[in-house]
Amino acid sequence: MEIEDGIAAAVRLAEGASLREAFDTTDPAGWTALDAGARALTRAPGERLGTSAWERTDSGRLLVKVLGRERRLLPRGVRLTESQLALGLCHRDGRVRQSALERVGEHPALLPLVVVRCADWVPQVRERARERLAELLDAAGAARLAPLILRMGHRGRGGFAAELATALLGGAPREVLDPLCRHTDRAVRRYAHRLVIGSRLLSPAELARAAALDDDTVVQDLCADAALAAVAQEGARDDVLEPLLGARNPRARAAGVTALRRAGMPERAAGFLGGPGGAGAGLCAVCGAAVRG
Structure with missing residues (x-):
């Protein structure tokens, strides 16, 4: 998503739209776009100083007054809607962002913005966000927010949420991790497979x-290497060898051939060095190069 999408989402929130009405809350890019868009400054005709687009709406102007009323930010007794609090969490004033963090416990749907604030450039905001995330996040939430957490992990100061999620998910039951292993985002699948392999949750x-x-080469290698390690300990089994040897991708087939050779059955390997159905010599060369010794 572009920052223009985030600006539009912030305006919709200021006008009373729910989070789901304002943007796609299932898309990690939607949250980061909202965060940037809510602070983006533009100039309206006749303005000398830029303001955020949502602040120029009628409801936005009222919200600005509430957020800074009597120099007390988010004063007690003032109830904000979920949409208004989302704008507070993205506000360009760090004091507003920090104050908004105190109220996120009332609105679990805003936890993604706490993840974003864990990488905030203001130390006080960042530390409070990390405290709040540690208080509010459980394994199920970490799994649900994994795509956003991994996305934020690539930012400066963004590693805290990823470390917390890994600590929570490292001991999570398989049913929590299985959906991540099938996720459409390959970065999430890589992360999840490392967790399930480390916890020995897959046979x-x-x-x-x-x-x-899996169509991702990193996942292929992770799982093939783990399968080979299991074969080395438990011996070659057809329910392990057959999926590897019958795979369309050369990495998995190479792992199957390696398992046969290590099991003392190199004669069975010859038929699998080419592609499925007798593919040409090019695939044979790929497999031969990938075979582990």
Whole structure:
């Protein structure tokens, strides 16, 4: 999403739209666009100083007064809607952002913005956001917010949320992690497979199937290597070898061939060095280069 999308989302929130009406809350880019768009300054005709587009709406002007009333930011007794609090969490005044963090417990849907604030450039805001996230986030929430958490992890000061999520998900049951292993975002799938492999939540046969079926080469390698390690400990089994050897991707097939060789069955490997259905020599060369010793 572009910053213009975030500006438009902020205006819709100021005018009373719900979060889901204002933007796609399932898209991590929607939250980061809102955060940037709410602070983006533009000049209206006749203005000398820029203001945020949402602040120029009738409801936005009222909200600005509430946020800074009597120099007390978000005073007690003033109830804000979820949409208004979202704008407070994205406000360009760090004192407003910090004050808004005190109220997020009343609105769990705003937890994504707490993740964003954990990378805030103002130390006081950043530290309070991290305290609040540690208080409010559980394993299920970490799984739900994993795409955004990983996205924020690439920013400066963005590692805290990822470390917290990993600590929570490292001991999570399989049913929490399974949806992440099937996620459409390959970065999420890579992250999830590292977790399930580290916790030994997948059987060797499941690892082999994941290596054969996932279209991401990193996931293929992670699962194939883990399947090979299991074969080395438990011995070659058909429910592990067959998915690897029958895979369309050469990395998984190479892992299957390696398993056969290590099991002392190199004669079975010859038929699998080419592509499925007797593919040409090009695939054979790829597999041969990828075979582990």
